[in-house]
Amino acid sequence: MPELPEVETIARGLANVVTGKTIADVRVTMAKIAVAPPGVNFARALRGERIAAAGRRAKFIVLELASGRRLTVHLRMTGRLIFQAAGAAAPYPYTHIRLGFSDGSGLCFADVRQFGRMRLLEAGDPWDADGGVEPLSEAFTSEAFVSMLDGRRTPIKTFLLDQKHISGVGNIYACEALWEAGIRPNRRSQKVSKPARRRLHGAIRDVLLRSIEARGTSVDDYVDAEGLKGGFQNQLSVYGRLGQPCNRCGTPIVRTVLGQRGTWWCRGCQK
Ligand SMILES: [Zn+2]
Numbered sequence: 485m486p487e488l489p490e491v492e493t494i495a496r497g498l499a500n501v502v503t504g505k506t507i508a509d510v511r512v513t514m515a516k517i518a519v520a521p522p523g524v525n526f527a528r529a530l531r532g533e534r535i536a537a538a539g540r541r542a543k544f545i546v547l548e549l550a551s552g553r554r555l556t557v558h559l560r561m562t563g564r565l566i567f568q569a570a571g572a573a574a575p576y577p578y579t580h581i582r583l584g585f586s587d588g589s590g591l592c593f594a595d596v597r598q599f600g601r602m603r604l605l606e607a608g609d610p611w612d613a614d615g616g617v618e619p620l621s622e623a624f625t626s627e628a629f630v631s632m633l634d635g636r637r638t639p640i641k642t643f644l645l646d647q648k649h650i651s652g653v654g655n656i657y658a659c660e661a662l663w664e665a666g667i668r669p670n671r672r673s674q675k676v677s678k679p680a681r682r683r684l685h686g687a688i689r690d691v692l693l694r695s696i697e698a699r700g701t702s703v704d705d706y707v708d709a710e711g712l713k714g715g716f717q718n719q720l721s722v723y724g725r726l727g728q729p730c731n732r733c734g735t736p737i738v739r740t741v742l743g744q745r746g747t748w749w750c751r752g753c754q755k
Pocket residue numbers: 730731732733734735750751752753754
């Protein structure tokens with residue numbers, strides 16, 4: 485599932501190519517994927533709309549429309565948002581929604597497994613993704629993170645994955661940040677020392693920023709808005725590296741299961 489760096493990369497790519505474009509034609513071939521408020525026809529409402537901006541909130545891509553409406557997109561497991569320049573012969577494979585722009589270019593929402601959603605929100609409709617703090621925002625300070633863990637009995641990795649606390653960190657970056665900070669994934673959150681919490685705060689931001697720099701991690705289906713794979717899979721320290729030597733201490737990486745999620749870590753240097 486795409487996490488913050490992948491969604492951020494897609495949003496930045498889209499901002500470059502769809503901002504200012506006018507939607508001339510909307511084709512929906514899988515009704516459940518296009519969600520609109522009751523009584524609103526998704527395709528009809530979008531025709532004639534201009535895209536004012538593209539950005540990200542949590543793991544959602546948000547297209548701001550000139551009328552004040554918003555389109556939010558969650559890619560879930562296998563969703564892809566692909567921009568097509570004018571003259572594309574056919575929609576991207578498995579496209580269920582295609583927004584055709586007045587200049588002949590278009591935006592395809594493709595999803596093999598059909599769990600993704602594109603949701604239309606009316607101007608002023610309340611919407612707050614998942615509610616957690618953005619880990620790259622100024623609000624996510626070291627002090628704020630240190631106190632977030634007070635009194636939390638859940639394993640630290642499970643805490644990191646809970647989108648109510650921090651938005652956009654999923655399995656890959658939780659594993660990587662815990663390795664970088666030298667913390668066992670199953671340590672109870674409240675038992676993580678203050679210095680270790682500060683290290684983890686820095687590691688979360690560091691791993692997310694480095695992945696954005698590399699345009700995300702392509703271990704599953706993720707591709708950016710141009711259909712290109714990311715590069716951070718070549719920089720992973722633990723995720724998916726079962727049996728390979730730890731880059732820091734040489735101990736073979738193990739895989740355990742925590743909160744029903746595969747968890748890669750080093751018994752040698754994560755305490
Ligand atoms: Zn190690």
